[in-house]
Amino acid sequence: MIDRLRIPVRNEPQFDSPHLKTNLLIQYHLSRLEFPRVDYVTDLKSCLDQIVRIIQALIDLCAHKALLAPCLLCIHFLQMIIQARWITDPDILTLPHIIDRSFVQIFSSYLCQLIDIKHETLTNVLNSHLTSPQINDIYEYLVRLPQIELNFNIRGFWSRNEETRQLPTNVHADQEYTLQIMLKRINRIRVKSFCYQDCPE
């Protein structure tokens, strides 16, 4: 099992360590590998049940320590856990039923470029590879992806009065500025129950 890990375990693994096993389960989950034993599926389930709040705690800790890069890494890792994919995998592979890397060639575009795709176009691309209900699942998934409008500006003192400016702009040293970020979802929210990709309930 240990030979199939994407990120090798550090030197001299302790084979009776519960933490090493957890590491293995997580990496197997991210690579969507099949377990050699059935009990690992239950173990992975219990591991994932707790991992979200552990990562969230770690994100808060990063913010408290003002560590930007680790904070972003944790956010990416949380998304990796939920998608059961590595961040280095092509993003197309997070779509339902797209389990095989051969699909990457078929789509030849990024996930964000597919967000407004017509059902008809999607069917034309995929009907020789997938069934019609599967294509519907993919379409449903794509239309549910959030489209976010992002605006930002910076507020602070340049001369006497406090003002708001557009970025990029010059700022003064040793002066506090507030970065204001506005996020607005521009497509309709469709509620549908959420579940982990590729993970037994």
Place this chain on the structure above:
Amino acid sequence: MFLVESSLLNVLSDHLNAEIVSGTISTKQEALDYLTWTYFFRRLLVNPSYYQMEPLENDTNEQTTLNTYLSAIVQRSLDELIRATCIFINEIDQRTLQATVHGRIASHYYISYKTIHMFAQRLTSTITLGELIDLISSAHEYAEMPVQKFYFF
């Protein structure tokens, strides 16, 4: 009849941390008062030897034994929390217990004080994905992952 004994002692520090964060407990005395309301306390009076409560000397009365015992376990838990940088004692009055950011995070996300302390120590600005997975796998929450049937093939 089958009697259930309390397991509170194993997780007393986590409970005290949560109560200190929420403000229910703010001194050691309040922590002691809190303990007397627990199932653990009821069982302690009935079955003291199960919880390793022994009379100090033959002539000490029961109340003194109990007080000394409770004071020791509470002090041990508070010391652990202080060492794990989850709480601190107010420097001015030397008795008020206050939660740190680490303590708050642990309580808010319901994770062990051991985990947050380990994270705080090992988290660096240059952590890689592999190290992050390793760090998360090392959480105290996963200490009881079953390994007896664990084979690597």
